[in-house]
Amino acid sequence: MDDLESVIQEIADRRLAELAEQIVVKRRVDYAALVAHLVPMEVLCRLLGLPDDVDVLVQASRNYRYAMELWPGRGQLLQADISADAVAAYLTVALGERSRCPATDVLGELLTFENSERVPSAALDLATTVLVAGWETTAAMLNSMLLGLSRYPGQAAWLRGHPEALPDACAELIRWGWDPPIQMASRVAARDTVLAGVPIPAGRAVIALIGSAEHDPREVPEPGSLDFTRPARRSLAFGVGMHYCLGAHLAQLEARVVLRALLSRLPNLKVTGPAIRQPGIVFRSLHSLPVELA
Incomplete structure (x- = not known):
């Protein structure tokens, strides 16, 4: 993952430069469409060794979220x-082509060659999981990040003077407000148990309200505010235990790179219109986020 930092930096710089060029022409543009949706998909294409069919894959993946x-x-x-x-x-198609022309990227590593003419189902499932799960949540995170910077300009100014605080600032931005990328997760009790004094019989579905937990005032004083000076704290943003997110390190790396690029390249970028949300309650995704330079 750490070897990808320079790749992510190049992608983020290029997409933000394109955003700035569009602002010169149109004044107001859509940050979600031009940056937040494209950067994580392009990173995943590079990681997996896919062609840079970023727009095609964003459109193909956009409604996958409803299954969850x-x-x-x-x-x-x-x-x-x-x-x-x-x-x-x-x-x-991509896995079939890779099986005929082996490579050492992630997609190549997912393949087995016992049946050279058949795409292994495990490789297809893993590639799909990486692509879909890695795009939706990271895109939501990058949108929420800009919303936070725009609504708290004083915090953004403080962070520009304290770049060493970027990792903690990213964690705070993911937690902040009403916008952690995943609001809730569902589990089914494997056996009779008791959780926080509540009996839960085997087979009963339990919904964990992650967004609410991140705003528990017993854990986070004044949880509705954005504060980059908060001491490091535990978080449920990427899950816990055996359910910890496979792509957590990559998502946090993208957050740090994009946040650093926003602060240095476009410090005057502001949200100037309503954030249009995708329908749903599990994912807090944005369809569009209009921005311009102040």
Whole structure:
């Protein structure tokens, strides 16, 4: 992951430069569409060894999220099916090509060559998980990051003078406000148990409200505010234990690189319109985030 930092830096700098160029022409542009949605997908393409079909994969993956909602409607499940088919078709072709032309990237490592003409299902499942899970949550995180900087300009100014605080600032931005990328997670009790004094029978679904827990005043004083000077604290942003996020290190690396680039390259970038949200309650994703230079 650490070897990817220079790659992420190049991608972030280029996308932010394109954003600045668009602002000169149009004055107001969509940060979500031009930066937050594209940077993590391009990073994943580089990581997996996929072609830079970033726009194609963003469109294909956009509605996959509905499969992971708590109570998706029939229309949402249909959109999720279409996304799943599109992503599977793309990756099947990519894995097939890689099996014929082996490489040492992540996609090549996922492949087995026991059946040279058949794409191994495990490789397809893993590539799909990395691509879809790694894009949705990181894109949401990068959008939330800019919302925080724009709403708390004093904190942004302090951070520009204290670059050593970037890692803790990223953790605070992920926790802050109402915008952690994943608001809740569901589990099913494997056996009868008691949680916080509440009996939970085997087979009962339990919904953990991660967004609420990150705002527990017993853990975080004044949890509704953004404060980069808070001491380091535990967080549920990437899960815990055996469910800890596989891509946590990559997501945090992208957050640090993009945050540093925003502070240095576009310190006057401001959110200037309503943030349009994707429907759903599990993911706090944005469809668009209008910005301009102050």
